[in-house]
Amino acid sequence: MRILVTGASGLLGLNTALEASQQHEVFGSVNKNEIKTTAFTVIQSDLTEPGALDRLIEESQPEWVINCAALANLDDCEANPALAEKLNSELPEKLANYVAKGGARLVHLSTDAVFDGEHGNYSEEDEPNPLSLYARTKLSGEKAVLAANPEAIVARVNLFGWSLSGKRSLAEWFVNNLSAGNNIKGFTDVYFCPLLVTHLANLLFKMLELELHGLYHVVSSECSNKYDFGVRLARLFGFEESLIEPASVSQSGLSAARSPKLTLKADKLIQELGAPTPGLAEGLAGFFSQYENGYPEFIKGMKV
DSSP states (O other), X not given: OEEEEESTTSHXXXXXXXXXXXXXXXXXXXXXXXXXXXXXXXXXXXXXXXXHHHHHHHHHOOSEEXXXXXXXXXXXXXXXXXHHHIIXXXXXXXXHHHHHHHTOEEEEEEEGGGSOOSSOOBOTTSOOOOOSHHHHHHHHHHHHHHHHOTTSEEEEEOEEOOOSSSOSSHHHHHHHHXXXXXXXXXXXXXXXXXXXXXXXXXXXXXXXXXXXXXXEEEOOSSOEEHHHHHHHHHHHHTOOGGGEEEEOGGGSOOXXXXXXXXXXXXXXXXXXXXXXXXXXXXXXXXXXXXHHTTHHHHHHTTBO
């Protein structure tokens, strides 16, 4: 299978491209964060430039496209609304149109943050109410993709794992701070259902193999608040868990609004798979195993 992964230097894109490259021919598009690897073909391209998508599709000739390209930092989106609109809304729509014409299958990655988090336990039928510019542009992208290409998959996700910078996921933030002995805060009133990124990547491959289409929540079968997530990670790594102070998100001083209860139901996907999605215990164990086996250094070693 020929697979194109956009945003291949990001946390999700890089791990997805590496997982896919074990069995498939993979092309990964990157923009500013160049990478070096023999695992897949790296294509440098600014996908917001005119003609860039045409050239990328022509060069990679993909059968599957996994769109991980996004402006994903919430505060960056607030500071650069035009760029957020381009990357999170306009680009997915253009990509969906190109893929539909060429006959490939598309997975577009979205976010649990499309919900306001007032009550949690959201299904795909629940009405989104995005609080941040990031979430609003991602919701716009979802709708545009499915309107342009109804055979596409839109996957709402939350994830953690090892990244190129070592600073892209909450789990990395906990590891970096706890290993340095820093006192930090863990939110007791923000809930999520994150998947280990490599588990998420393999779920996306299964969804493509099953030729699913439409909107799916692709999250862990187990949810947690962020304080408990940090404590579980600390215990697994042997860090001092008392360094993590229970706190409220209202004390954080973050500029972009955060949704408190982003617990999502994955029942629709579980029914299609015939099995539950991986839980947090499995995800954290996998994250620690990667740490022990030098995976963070391997990832960082790809940075140009």
